[in-house]
Amino acid sequence: MLNTVSRALPAVILDILVVFVAFALGLLLRFDGSVPGDSWEWYAPASAIYGALFVGAAWSLGIYRTAWRYGGIPDVLNLVKVTAIPTLFGFVALLFITPRHIPLSVVLIAGMLVFLGAATLKMSPRLALWMPMRGVPAASQRLLIVGAGATGQLVAREFGSNPQWRFRPVAFLDDDPKKQRQTVHGLPVVGTIRDLPAVVGRLGVDVVALALPSADPSVLREAVAVCQAIGVAVRMVPGLDTVVSGEARASDLREVTVADLLGRDQVQIDYTLCIESIKGKRVLVTGAAGSIGSELARQLARLEPASLHMVDTNESGLHEVYSSLIENADCEIRVWIASITDQAKMARVFAVARPQVLFHAAAYKHVHLMEEHPDEAFAVNIVGALNVFELAHRNGLDEAVFVSTDKAVNPVGIMGATKRIGELIVRALGAESATKFCAVRFGNVLGSRGSVVSTFTRQIDEGGPVSVTDPEMARYFLSVEEAVSLVIQAAAFAEQGNVYILDMGEEVGIDELARRMIRLKGYEPDRQIEIVYTGSRPGERLHEVLVGDSELLSDTDHPKVFRIRSEQPLLFNALAEEIREIERRDGESLAALARGIHRLAAWGSDSAASVQRS
Incomplete structure (x- = not known):
């Protein structure tokens, strides 16, 4: 309390002087300069009473706790309330005082002057930031902001308030006709995105900042292409949601990525539901060194598990x-x-870790390699999955989640067939086990090791x-x-044996995609970087x-997650025995093994009795 008072004391003294x-x-x-003597005698007591009421109101409404360097309209309105309290009190009190040596008009005039004086003093740090050319380094880069919405305005305010960051906003571009020729945060809106080349040349722009979090992907791609064509640097502005959540600042300009050009909407996750499904539980992740598994571990660690166990063969x-x-980490983390x-x-891992929730992400994923090595695909993607899910069932886990792929649908290759069999195991166990089994199916992951994006980048x-x-x-x-x-969201509301x-x-x-990535690097496809077609x-x-x-296909409680149901009956023991039978045929030719994998993958299309062993 003492520290708070000492910090506020200079502001209190200034307010009383005002x-x-x-x-x-x-x-x-x-009185037009000729103030009567009786009024001067009442001047000091009236000012003191008004000042005490003003300071009391300001303290109660948090004026002395406001960071005025970042003050805005709500803070100024709060100051209006503070000024109104002693002004109204003084006005009403004088109505009952006779003779009235301080006229009622003086209280109203003084109230207005108090507000103007206090607001000027308190907002002066903020006002100083917006003085033209105030402290702008000579090497500052001239910044053109594309998008005069809330995100763009944040960028303008951040860089305008911090010239030491060496970016000087000079103007906005926006496609909204209502904003044309207007001034936003002291910067003119000088045209639309189509005017970008002309504006860059006319204003000597060094960097273009794209503040377009909700724009159509085609608009973003067009803006990037224009910037590349005219040779001006282009950067992306973080979305307003990430700024509000504290994950980024509006000033954190970054390079344009492939994900930006693909233009997927920001996914909204029900974190409350996710935390409820993980908090206080022992969680095990297989394949934890891989792209999906490692990200699973990172996100799960933030959901307050009791312990997090990570399994993989990749020591490094x-x-x-x-x-x-x-x-x-706020939980126990153990590596296996x-x-x-x-x-x-x-x-042994299950016996020691005693997991309650399992995320099974361990798998071989490269399609063409699994065609050459069906034995390894069978061992890891099928037998490994069966091992893990049988242990989950026997140890009475609360939930077991299988990370699948879109290649498991009507599979044409070994990798897709093995993942399809993993889904079948999940469905079959889901019909018999007290453990809740589910699978989550998705497509290619941007930037994962060995992905097409990584290959193109190299x-x-x-x-x-x-x-x-x-x-x-x-x-x-x-x-x-x-x-x-x-995946975590789907697991939070998953139902027994379902695939999502x-x-x-x-x-x-x-x-x-290849052409976009080439242009993103500043090259022209076919002319500067050749594209060759190698065949499927x-x-x-x-x-x-x-x-x-x-x-x-049916909806779930989340708009980005869908439930897949199949009416085909499955018997787990029969499916597991078929897998173990193939496993026991050590020395079988790779071709025969591949045929056996594809036959197993078709199990869910017919009744189990129709599957003939080779």
């Missing part, structure tokens, strides 16, 4: 994830170097050529953060399918 000066000016104005990857989490194909080792950095399998090839993409957050699919947005042509590889198809022929 009151005394305001009353003196009020008297001089009221596990150590990296562990190191990134342990410093700020183990293969999910080792049933005995995994049984090829462009090396000067090309960029290799595209087929000009008609198309895929669905999500960021790893979005995919994982939706994430909203994948629009399909993106791989050829078009085994196990690939031109377009992915999200829902199978015998599957039914």
Whole structure:
């Protein structure tokens, strides 16, 4: 309390001085400079009473706790309330005083002057920030803000208040006709996005900041393309939601990414529901060193689990994830170097960790490699999944979540077939187990290790050529953060034995993706960076399918997550025995094994009795 009073004391003294000066000016104005002696005698007591009431009201309404350097209209309105309280009190009190040596008009004049004086003093740090050219470094870059909405205004205010950041906003562009020729935060709106080349040249712009969080992706791509064509640097502004949440500042301009050009909407997650499903529980993540598994571990650690157990064979990857989490972890974090194909080792992991929730992300994922190595795909993606899910069932876990893929739908390749079999295991166990089993299906993850985006980035950095399998090839993409957050969201409201699919947005042509990425790096496709077509590889198809022929799609409580139901009956023991039987045929040819995998993947299309063993 003492520290608060000492910090506020200078402001209190200034306010009292403002009151005394305001009353003196009020008297001089009221009496045209010839103030009667009786009025001067009442001047000091009236000013003191008014000043005490003003300070009391200001203290009660938090005026002395306001950071006026960042003050705005709500703070000024709060000051109006503070001034009104002693003004109204003085006016009413004088109505009952005779003779009245302080006229009523003086109280009103003084009140207005008090407000003007106090507001000027308190807002002076903020006003000083907006003085033209105030302290702008000579090397400041001239910044053109595209988008005069709330996000763009935040950028203008941040950089206008902090010239030491070496960006000087000079103008806005906005497609809203109502904003044309207006001034926003002291900056003119000088045209629309179509005027970008002319405005950049006329104003000598060094950097263009795109403050377009809700714009159509085509608008964003057009703006980026224009900036690249005229040779001006272009940066993205964080969305208003990330600024409000504290994840970023409006001034945190960043490079344009492939995810920006793909234009997926920001996903809204029900974090309350997610926390309720994880908080205080022991959680186990397999494949925790991979792209999906590591992001799962990071996001789950923020949901207050009792403990987080991470399983993988990749020692270096596990150590990296562990190191990134342990410093700020509020829960026990333990690493297990183990293969999910080792049933005995995994049984020991379950016995010690005693997990309540399982996220199974361990898998081989590269389509063409699994065509060449079906034995490894079978061992990890099928037997490993069976091992883990049987242990989840036997140990009575609350929930087990399987990370699947859109390639599991009507699979044409080994990798997709193995993931399809994982979904079948989940469905079959879901019909028999007390543990809640579910699977979450999604497409390609942007930036994951070995993904097409990573490959294109490397090829462009090396000067090309960029290799595209087929000009008609198309895929669905999500960021790893979005995919994982939706997996956790789906798990939070999942029902027994269901498969869920994430909203994948629009399909993106791989050829078009390559061309966007080349332009993003400042090159011209085909002219500066060559694109070569290598032909589809085994196990690939031109377009992915999200829902199978015998599957039914329905909504869930989340607009980005959908439920997939299949009416085909499944018997877990029969399915598991079929898998173990193939496992026991050690030495079987790879071709025969591949046929067995595809036959198992078709299990859910017919009754279990129709499956014939080879």
